[in-house]
Amino acid sequence: AFDRGVDRGLDRGHASSTVPSGLLHDLFGARTLALFGALEPAATADYLSGLLIGSELREAGAWAARHGVEGGDATLVGAPALAARYARALARAGTAVVAGPSDAAARGLWQIARSAGLVQPH
Secondary structure (H helix, E strand, O other), X not given: OHHHHHHHHXXXXXXXXXXXOOHHHHHHHHHHHHHXXXXXXXXXXXHHHHHHHHHHHHHHHHHHHHOXXXXXXXXXXXXXXXXXXXXXXXXXXXXXXXXXXXXXXXXXXXXXXXXXXXXXXX
8 A cells, every 4th residue: 555655646657547646636535545445444544655755755856857956865864664664665766775874863953952052062
């Protein structure tokens, strides 16, 4: 269900469809998929997660193309479970993934706190 949502979010497989592919339409469409048996109700959360991540990646790619930013590896920083979902979605989108440091958020917050004068270096 997650992969199906990612593919829909990336706009794969339905470009020739007459159904609008806007995110809001797709979000509400998840309920319809479950009601008509095209998606197990228990899989709806995974589908929606994939749909949102896929849509985010599609929009990021469109932004990059408009601004002349070339693609490359994506560095993932975050909670392991969420980073795994992004890694899977990025792989489906054809983007290689590099794992960032596991303590990147803590180090970044420390630097922000130091810059703001909230903490003093040891």
